[in-house]
Amino acid sequence: MPEKKSLGAQISYNLKEWDVDVIFGIPGVHNQEMYRGIEEAGIRHILARHEQGAGFMADGYARACGKPGVAYVITGPGLCNIMTPMGQAYSDSIPVLVLSSCLDETAMRRGQLHQMLDQETAAGCVCDWSYQANNAQAAYGLLKRAFIEFKTQRPRSKHIQIPISILEKITDGPTKQICALVKDSNVGQPDIEPLTKALTEAKKPLFVIGGGAVEAQTELIQVLFACGAACFETYAGRGIVPWDYPLNYGAALARPSSRKIMSEADCIVAIGTELAEVDLWRNKLGHSCPLYRVDIDPECLSDEHCAEVAIKSRADIAMASLLETMLPSVSEWDVSCVVSQKRVWRSETEAERPGIIEIADALREVVPDDTMIYSDMTQLAYVAKEVWPMTRPGHWHHPSSFGTLGYALPAAIGGATARPNQPTMAIAGDYGFQYTVQELGTAVELRQPLPIILWDNGKLKEIEDSMRRAQIAPNAVIAKNPDFVKLALAYGAYANAPETLEEMQRVVIDAFVADGPTLIYITPDILS
Numbered sequence: 001m002p003e004k005k006s007l008g009a010q011i012s013y014n015l016k017e018w019d020v021d022v023i024f025g026i027p028g029v030h031n032q033e034m035y036r037g038i039e040e041a042g043i044r045h046i047l048a049r050h051e052q053g054a055g056f057m058a059d060g061y062a063r064a065c066g067k068p069g070v071a072y073v074i075t076g077p078g079l080c081n082i083m084t085p086m087g088q089a090y091s092d093s094i095p096v097l098v099l100s101s102c103l104d105e106t107a108m109r110r111g112q113l114h115q116m117l118d119q120e121t122a123a124g125c126v127c128d129w130s131y132q133a134n135n136a137q138a139a140y141g142l143l144k145r146a147f148i149e150f151k152t153q154r155p156r157s158k159h160i161q162i163p164i165s166i167l168e169k170i171t172d173g174p175t176k177q178i179c180a181l182v183k184d185s186n187v188g189q190p191d192i193e194p195l196t197k198a199l200t201e202a203k204k205p206l207f208v209i210g211g212g213a214v215e216a217q218t219e220l221i222q223v224l225f226a227c228g229a230a231c232f233e234t235y236a237g238r239g240i241v242p243w244d245y246p247l248n249y250g251a252a253l254a255r256p257s258s259r260k261i262m263s264e265a266d267c268i269v270a271i272g273t274e275l276a277e278v279d280l281w282r283n284k285l286g287h288s289c290p291l292y293r294v295d296i297d298p299e300c301l302s303d304e305h306c307a308e309v310a311i312k313s314r315a316d317i318a319m320a321s322l323l324e325t326m327l328p329s330v331s332e333w334d335v336s337c338v339v340s341q342k343r344v345w346r347s348e349t350e351a352e353r354p355g356i357i358e359i360a361d362a363l364r365e366v367v368p369d370d371t372m373i374y375s376d377m378t379q380l381a382y383v384a385k386e387v388w389p390m391t392r393p394g395h396w397h398h399p400s401s402f403g404t405l406g407y408a409l410p411a412a413i414g415g416a417t418a419r420p421n422q423p424t425m426a427i428a429g430d431y432g433f434q435y436t437v438q439e440l441g442t443a444v445e446l447r448q449p450l451p452i453i454l455w456d457n458g459k460l461k462e463i464e465d466s467m468r469r470a471q472i473a474p475n476a477v478i479a480k481n482p483d484f485v486k487l488a489l490a491y492g493a494y495a496n497a498p499e500t501l502e503e504m505q506r507v508v509i510d511a512f513v514a515d516g517p518t519l520i521y522i523t524p525d526i527l528s
Helices: 006-019 051-065 077-091 119-124 138-154 164-168 194-200 211-227 258-264 313-323 334-350 356-366 381-387 407-418 437-447 461-469 484-492 501-511
Strands: 022-025 045-046 068-075 096-102 129-132 158-163 205-209 230-234 267-271 292-296 311-313 374-375 424-429 449-457 494-496 518-522
Touching: 006 138, 006 158, 006 164, 006 424, 022 051, 045 437, 051 068, 051 096, 051 374, 068 077, 077 096, 077 119, 077 158, 077 381, 096 119, 096 138, 096 164, 096 449, 119 129, 119 158, 129 258, 129 311, 129 424, 138 158, 138 424, 138 449, 164 334, 194 211, 194 267, 194 311, 194 313, 205 211, 205 313, 211 313, 211 501, 211 518, 230 258, 313 518, 334 356, 356 501, 374 381, 374 407, 381 424, 381 449, 407 437, 407 449, 449 501, 484 494, 484 518, 501 518
Parallel strands: 022 045, 022 068, 068 096, 096 158, 129 158, 205 230, 205 267, 267 292, 292 311, 374 424, 424 449, 449 518, 494 518
Antiparallel strands: none
């Protein structure tokens, strides 16, 4: 640790002690002091083309490797631009830390460069917390708090801002060494007895599995087999339970008929999931039996679903405790009914968005199983998330609750950065892609072998469909698109517009081993 440097430089050294090895961001005159120590501290910096891209890169990085994603931005507009990614990371429980500069004084001065009325409060509206550090020790203390909370609480985005003059001030490094992080956020073992008794007696137990259950994968699978439980996956929970587990209904919670299955269960366990609107697209599960919730977030345990038993615990601890006490039981779920119901749902998906399943199936045939996929708000992704069987957890990332456009490309860049020499793919729609298309420049600079599947149906098709269902004459749903292939080539990326599914498969295979990103442009005509 250096003895005397500017606080801006000291922060990078401090981040390095917290095991940060990559920072995403954009330098400016207000935050340039933070850049003094990045290379000295041995941290890699990746230059985004827009702060929104930097935030999504940090998000994608965190999802890929589990370490917090860190971004540096400037005062005012820089922070405003990254607030959308901060909101997305907050809603999806992703550990993202944004560090920004801020003006020294705003109450008695107006017209300053990048001035906002209340930057700290603005950021606090979209993240877990936003605080200003007015001296070096406060900055180190807030960094320590952020990284400890990332490990011991539900991880969510956070923001620290530091006045420019404080960043420039020569100061000592932290006075204390980094403390050892405690992985477990609970004291002692959870009271699992009520759930043990319920599962032992249940004839039709059913689990709803969210992304928060990923660390309990091994124990959870054993529990399911022991009690013969059926299960549903949220989109974030896909891959935790094997897709070919006979009683796995898959990611079909949003299907209206899933209510009937819930009503058949005599014990429901929701583990590591908010049971949010974007999981269910209804206010109630549809059950009449007792609901057991297992979660580390007290807010989830006390929400509108009114669980009869709330267990505050990490999923792996709860499931391990359950295995020690639970007795095997006989299930009355019918495997053939599960298979039949999944066929019905697949047919419904095809009827709603014709032809897209065929494209998704063709992609899946050639995409390596260990590919990390980042998707945007587009119909190709909506369909694929329902029908694409995941062979491992945490390998498909989608901007769910906040639901922002422009997520896929920069998040995939961050994911590829976290997993060098491992396959990463982005799926975007023609409209959302243009929110962050400029980040192609970053992917080209990094020489990332990144297939980018661009689905162009020539319109905001999902919005048009929604308008028609609401008996609204479709308005403002068609925009003139650029020549995406030429645009990608102009950035120095590879680009191809396959005309058949077989050609698309060949292009995708090549894209995974290219020395840069490849835009793979497809339209509904590929099905002709």
